[in-house]
Amino acid sequence: MSETAIGINQRKYDASVSRVDMKFENEVIPVSDIERAKEFYIRLGFRLDADDAPAKEVRIIQFTPPGSACSVTFGKGITAAAPGSAAGALIVSDIEAAHAELVRRGVPATEIWHGAPFPPEARLRGPDPKRTSYGSFFALKDPDGNTWFVQEVTTRLPGRIDPAMTTFTSGNDLASALRRAAAAHDEHEKRNGQRDANWPDWYAVYMAAEQAGTELPK
Numbered sequence: 001m002s003e004t005a006i007g008i009n010q011r012k013y014d015a016s017v018s019r020v021d022m023k024f025e026n027e028v029i030p031v032s033d034i035e036r037a038k039e040f041y042i043r044l045g046f047r048l049d050a051d052d053a054p055a056k057e058v059r060i061i062q063f064t065p066p067g068s069a070c071s072v073t074f075g076k077g078i079t080a081a082a083p084g085s086a087a088g089a090l091i092v093s094d095i096e097a098a099h100a101e102l103v104r105r106g107v108p109a110t111e112i113w114h115g116a117p118f119p120p121e122a123r124l125r126g127p128d129p130k131r132t133s134y135g136s137f138f139a140l141k142d143p144d145g146n147t148w149f150v151q152e153v154t155t156r157l158p159g160r161i162d163p164a165m166t167t168f169t170s171g172n173d174l175a176s177a178l179r180r181a182a183a184a185h186d187e188h189e190k191r192n193g194q195r196d197a198n199w200p201d202w203y204a205v206y207m208a209a210e211q212a213g214t215e216l217p218k
Helices: 003-012 034-043 095-104 171-192 199-212
Strands: 026-028 047-055 058-064 071-076 087-092 136-141 147-152
Touching: 034 047, 034 058, 034 071, 087 095, 095 136, 095 147, 171 199
Parallel strands: 026 071, 087 147
Antiparallel strands: 047 058, 058 071, 136 147
8 A cells, every 4th residue: 555545544534634524313224014113113112203105115214212313214115125134223321221111111122131242152141240331231123133232331432422512312311320420429528528519510520521431530
């Protein structure tokens, strides 16, 4: 590879170079029975955004998972992929609560596991004992066999979220973040040996740092 080509490739990944933001907002999944798939994703708790037929032999159905900025589309005449060939990930802040809720809704889900998601023989039963972020999973399949891996994420890796932005996409996520901040603040007060009257400020700094993946306050 020439030096010119190397320079171009390096520039592509140079954070200092101007970038064009690209937000991933939709994933097309292949299904064989539209009505069956529609009923399943309603039961899963996804929001039905659209069910349109813009042309003959074309039907487009869009769902959005609660709290998600990315939607799922399926229907007729929109993909040649084989039904059941798609795989995706759903992120939750409490793996046990999410699992219990889906089971309650009658959604078939695997048991919770921790460790590596692949290969299956590397999985360890139950949630991660330390509830390490990114460490706990379960899986489910839609009626066609499209797979969804559900993963618990409580603290984002650096760079995953713009450190200048702090957002919570659901009341459950915000409540979970407040509980983690409260537990960390209790330890903060124990270390200092006194009550922190400015706890709202400390909570805010902790929650913003946790989402951005930057250093947490002590």
